Amino acid sequence: MRLSELAAKVPSIVREVESLGDNDVIARRLRDLGFVAGEPLVIVASAPMGGDPLLVQIGFTRFALRRSEAARVRVEHIDV
Amino acid sequence: MSEAATIDNELRLALVGNPNCGKTALFNQLTGGRQKVANYAGVTIERKEGFYTAPSGRSVRVLDLPGTYSLDAASPDEAITRDVCKGLHASEPLPDLIVCVADATNLRLHLRFALELRALGRPMVLALNMMDAAKRRGIRIDTQELERLLGFPVVETIAVRHGGSVDLVQRIDKLTLTVPEQAGAGGSLHAQVREMLSSAVTMPRLTAKIDDTLDRWLLHPIFGLFSLAVVMFLIFQAVFSWATPIMDLIDVGTTALGNWVGNVLPAGLLNSLVVDGIIAGLGGVIIFLPQILMLFLFILILEESGYLPRAAFLLDRMMLSAGLTGRSFIPLLSSFACAIPGIMAARSIQDSRDRLNTILVAPLMTCSARLPVYTLLIAAFIPRSKVAGIFNLQGIVLFALYIAGIVSALAVAYVIKRMRKDTTEHALMMELPAYRLPHPRDVLIGLYERGMIFLRRVGGIIFTMTVVLWFLSTFPGAPEGSSEPAINYSLAGTLGHWLSYIFAPIGFNWQISIALVPGMAAREVVVSSLATVYALSGNEDSLGAIVASQWSLATALSLLAWFVFAPQCISTLAIIKRETNSWRYVWITLGYLFGLAYLASLLTYQISKALGA
Numbered sequence: 001m002r003l004s005e006l007a008a009k010v011p012s013i014v015r016e017v018e019s020l021g022d023n024d025v026i027a028r029r030l031r032d033l034g035f036v037a038g039e040p041l042v043i044v045a046s047a048p049m050g051g052d053p054l055l056v057q058i059g060f061t062r063f064a065l066r067r068s069e070a071a072r073v074r075v076e077h078i079d080v
Numbered sequence: 081m082s083e084a085a086t087i088d089n090e091l092r093l094a095l096v097g098n099p100n101c102g103k104t105a106l107f108n109q110l111t112g113g114r115q116k117v118a119n120y121a122g123v124t125i126e127r128k129e130g131f132y133t134a135p136s137g138r139s140v141r142v143l144d145l146p147g148t149y150s151l152d153a154a155s156p157d158e159a160i161t162r163d164v165c166k167g168l169h170a171s172e173p174l175p176d177l178i179v180c181v182a183d184a185t186n187l188r189l190h191l192r193f194a195l196e197l198r199a200l201g202r203p204m205v206l207a208l209n210m211m212d213a214a215k216r217r218g219i220r221i222d223t224q225e226l227e228r229l230l231g232f233p234v235v236e237t238i239a240v241r242h243g244g245s246v247d248l249v250q251r252i253d254k255l256t257l258t259v260p261e262q263a264g265a266g267g268s269l270h271a272q273v274r275e276m277l278s279s280a281v282t283m284p285r286l287t288a289k290i291d292d293t294l295d296r297w298l299l300h301p302i303f304g305l306f307s308l309a310v311v312m313f314l315i316f317q318a319v320f321s322w323a324t325p326i327m328d329l330i331d332v333g334t335t336a337l338g339n340w341v342g343n344v345l346p347a348g349l350l351n352s353l354v355v356d357g358i359i360a361g362l363g364g365v366i367i368f369l370p371q372i373l374m375l376f377l378f379i380l381i382l383e384e385s386g387y388l389p390r391a392a393f394l395l396d397r398m399m400l401s402a403g404l405t406g407r408s409f410i411p412l413l414s415s416f417a418c419a420i421p422g423i424m425a426a427r428s429i430q431d432s433r434d435r436l437n438t439i440l441v442a443p444l445m446t447c448s449a450r451l452p453v454y455t456l457l458i459a460a461f462i463p464r465s466k467v468a469g470i471f472n473l474q475g476i477v478l479f480a481l482y483i484a485g486i487v488s489a490l491a492v493a494y495v496i497k498r499m500r501k502d503t504t505e506h507a508l509m510m511e512l513p514a515y516r517l518p519h520p521r522d523v524l525i526g527l528y529e530r531g532m533i534f535l536r537r538v539g540g541i542i543f544t545m546t547v548v549l550w551f552l553s554t555f556p557g558a559p560e561g562s563s564e565p566a567i568n569y570s571l572a573g574t575l576g577h578w579l580s581y582i583f584a585p586i587g588f589n590w591q592i593s594i595a596l597v598p599g600m601a602a603r604e605v606v607v608s609s610l611a612t613v614y615a616l617s618g619n620e621d622s623l624g625a626i627v628a629s630q631w632s633l634a635t636a637l638s639l640l641a642w643f644v645f646a647p648q649c650i651s652t653l654a655i656i657k658r659e660t661n662s663w664r665y666v667w668i669t670l671g672y673l674f675g676l677a678y679l680a681s682l683l684t685y686q687i688s689k690a691l692g693a
Binding site: 025026028029030033034036039044045047048049050052053057059060061062063065066068069 | 154511
């Protein structure tokens with residue numbers, strides 16, 4: 001499942017970040033920001049118009065990601 | 081370079097860190113007012129350097145490098161940080177010491193970058209900043225353990241508290257510069273950070289409870305947008321109710337000074353140069369300061385408190401569809417007061433393409449200088465009748481002019497987006513930092529910087545151009561015994577007469593054409609220039625009556641349409657030059673705005689004439 005398809009408030013973990021093309025700066029930056037395998041995350045909010053961008057809590061930080069950016073992140077649910 | 085530094089015993093340190101780590105606050109605390117703000121050669125990225133004297137008497141030079149999440153640079157400002165840290169920068173020597181600033185409440189993210197810096201093999205220190213916030217949230221950090229794991233000194237700092245960097249200054253002073261050993265190496269940087277956190281840091285919660293609560297409300301689809309509207313409304317109220325009286329005062333002051341000097345100096349060319357050229361020119365520069373400072377006071381508070389990225393989050397979708405970004409919103413909104421602070425505020429947009437688009441469309445927002453022209457023409461030509469029993473027709477026309485500005489800005493941004501060859505995806509990926517109470521010192525230093533940028537870098541261009549326009553409107557003087565106003569015989573007058581051929585299809589007579597020449601200085605100048613051309617000698621009240629009797633409605637509407645677009649403002653062009661560091665974008669702005677203005681006026685004039693106006 002992709003982060004862009006994840007419902008709000010569902011605790012999940014990152015499986016991987018997929019690169020689009022050979023030189024995907026956005027994917028590299030996502031990995032630097034902490035979107036790496038095994039990292040727990042949750043969508044805490046989404047913007048008023050069309051639910052885009054998403055507000056993602058990962059680690060101690062909240063990032064606003066556009067859905068096109070979030071689509072690069074593969075996630076899976078975790079049971080709490 | 082390090083040899084040179086040892087000889088004069090000066091220590092060169094660079095502050096490096098993630099965005100929102102409190103780096104600039106620490107820089108302000110370390111250096112106080114002893115700062116130099118300039119630009120890196122060839123780019124519009126701020127280079128901030130400051131100085132302090134260490135307890136040992138050694139002088140320390142502090143470079144505040146642009147914030148970045150990674151040395152894998154994604155933007156020109158991040159590339160500067162990377163190049164300086166690696167010693168690859170053309171004009172910046174390799175710093176003796178890297179001071180990595182980390183937010184103690186956000187260590188998982190910030191320690192990763194510290195480890196990336198450590199791998200450069202340069203002497204470094206970690207400033208564990210915002211320790212006050214960390215303690216309040218019950219975060220416990222075993223600094224000694226962290227220092228052992230990292231292999232370089234770790235010092236706690238509180239950049240927003242008096243004396244909050246004393247420990248750091250002392251530690252640096254006694255430091256022998258050594259390269260940190262790559263302790264605990266193994267596994268990815270993220271894995272190493274995870275290990276360090278588990279053995280040195282206790283976090284009771286991921287984010288502060290108050291932040292969660294605030295975000296629940298301020299990012300709420302309805303309440304969030306509502307509170308954004310309230311914040312913006314209050315800012316506008318403040319700008320117009322506080323800045324306008326000061327601006328009026330400056331206006332009255334320069335007029336009074338001009339009158340006084342005009343009476344003291346013997347009548348003649350020198351008198352005119354001093355009064356109409358120099359004093360009016362300086363007044364024209366200073367009059368923008370109250371609005372700039374007032375708007376920036378609020379923008380800085382919003383930025384420091386962490387609200388600015390929230391506003392960008394709420395509006396990103398809407399702005400993106402026009403080819404802009406959520407971060408364009410505040411600069412564009414500020415441009416309703418004045419395009420100058422608006423264009424300067426575009427600095428908060430990191431992405432250079434988004435920033436440039438924002439700057440290019442900002443002059444389309446209806447700034448307050450258009451109001452004198454709008455009110456003159458509306459009062460003279462639009463009847464005070466009611467529409468549908470409640471709405472004032474004059475008010476509707478004014479509102480329509482504002483809407484025309486917004487719609488055309490969005491349309492132009494959309495066209496720019498379509499025309500660009502670079503269709504790559506530009507990221508939002510924006511951190512929403514913890515909410516913070518803005519520190520007065522940081523706000524004041526920020527205000528001072530903005531004010532100086534305007535006065536020094538832009539004031540010169542505005543002043544020069546005002547004097548040039550004075551020259552055009554004065555020379556050559558009127559011949560003996562002439563009856564027409566002197567401006568008719570001047571270069572500006574001649575230019576205006578030529579222009580009137582170009583402007584005939586859009587319904588401008590030669591009086592308007594002449595008034596538009598000195599009106600390049602600022603839009604509101606057109607009103608007083610019209611008064612001069614109609615030989616009213618400063619009596620502007622009767623100007624409305626004159627234009628109402630001499631112009632057709634079609635001409636008036638055409639002039640209104642002209643002012644929605646025309647870049648009749650030297651200050652805006654000067655700030656675009658300053659902020660883009662390129663004349664090319666000044667010409668592009670000038671060209672497309674005059675083009676649109678002519679087109680809009682042509683359509684307005686021809687259509688209203690066809691309809692019998």
